[in-house]
Amino acid sequence: MTRDGLFACIDAGAGAVVAKSVNESAAARRQLDIADYAFVSPGGAVRPPGAARLGDGLLNRSGLAQVDLDEWLAVLSDGVAHGAPRGCPVIGSITLGEPSAAARIGRAMATVVPAVELNIGAPHGREAHAVRQLTEVDAVGEAVRTVRDAVDVPLFVKLPGQASDVVALARAARSAGADAVGLVGRYPGFLPDLDGGAVLGSWGAWSAPGCLPMSLYWVSKTRLALGPGVPLIGTNGARTADDVLRFLASGASAVEVVTALWIEGPGVIAELVAGLEGLDLAEFVGSALAGAREYAEVPPVRPPAWLPYTARLRSSGR
Known part of the structure; x- marks a missing residue:
């Protein structure tokens, strides 16, 4: 979300850096004022600040970058110059608000960046009216087509994970002109704190290592x-080099x-990249699908896999 943040990720060895989203809505920017983050242990305990671990889940509220478009374009331009x-x-x-406004922003962005991501999978779209999450094929096609017509650089479209048929959304995005498809956005979440309230005091967006198989389902399909x-482009659930490989x-x-x-911190990027050393990507990408039926x-x-469980229930008298 900042120039320094972009530089830090570039310097850490990222293959590419996607900057924080913006849109046309002042309300979406104001939402950043209520942003909050709770890292949750596998046992359900909220970690104290600064004590998060890679195996934790994350429940959060967030907003968009609080800058005017011209100022943000200057930040992006500096990032491009640093990364090149x-x-x-x-x-x-x-992050999608209205498609026509996204097209206008995308046209301006395309003057300074080599590619634009259109995020139509924002989980906060179910709670905040300033951003939208699209889960219907026709709506995805219309939004992507509108932005595609305005953008003359590669267009990446990020899709939600909570939809009846994400593959159909990906097909619609591709047919409307997406050069690449991101799968998938985080899931809506809610977590009672068992003291009579809720973690964060609201609903939020959820990601965790446990989301990985769900994300990989839609990537593979x-x-x-x-x-x-x-x-x-895979997302939602990767914390380690093994996750990236999956x-x-x-x-x-x-x-x-x-x-x-x-x-x-950004230094973790070097560890993730090191985990790919010596890998023949042309052979490895999609390799798990050959053995999937x-x-x-x-x-x-x-023998039937359920037999041991039946025997265990019988021995316990159930």
């Missing part, structure tokens, strides 16, 4: 449906990481 000699592109991002020619094996060509940076194709398990 290091081989690290800086990508501008728009989209890879199979759209084929290897459509670049997919996204790639599921069909993602790139992986976005943010929570790990909040917990351990539809349910109807799975042969009977011998």
Whole structure:
């Protein structure tokens, strides 16, 4: 969200940096004033500030960058200039409000950045009217087409994870002109604190290592449906190098990481990149799909996997 933050991620060795989103809404910027973050242990305890661990879940409220567009374009331009000699592109991002306004912002961004992300999967769109989360095919197609017509650089479209058919949304985004598809945004969340209230005192957005298989479900299904020619960007659940590898094996060509940076700082990027050393990406991306079968194709398990559980229940008298 700041020039220094962009520089820190570039210098840490990121392959690319997606800057904080903006949109046309003053209300979306004001929402940053109520931003709050709770890191939750696997056992459900909220960590004290500064004590978060990579295995924690994150429940939060957030808002958009509190800057005018011209000022933000200057920050992006400085980021692009800093990243270019290091081989690290800086990508501008728009969280959808109104498609026509997103097109106007995207047109301006395209004058300073090499690519634009259109985020139509913001989980806060279910709580804050200043941003929108699109879960219907026609709405996705219309929004992407509107922004695509205004942007003359590559357009990445980030989709929600909570929709009846994310693959259909990806197909609609691609048909409307998306160059790459991001899968998936964080999930809406709510967590009682068991003292008569709720963590953060509100609903929020949730991400955790446990979200990883859910994100990989949509990455893998989209890879199979759209084929290897459509670049997919995996997100939501990657904290470690092994997590990054699982996204790639599921069909993602790139992986976005943010929570790990909040917990351990930009230096964690170097650890993630080191975990990919020596990897033949052309062979590895999507490699897990060769061994994955539809349910109807799975042969009977011998002995049936449920037998040990039945025996355990019988021995306990249940």
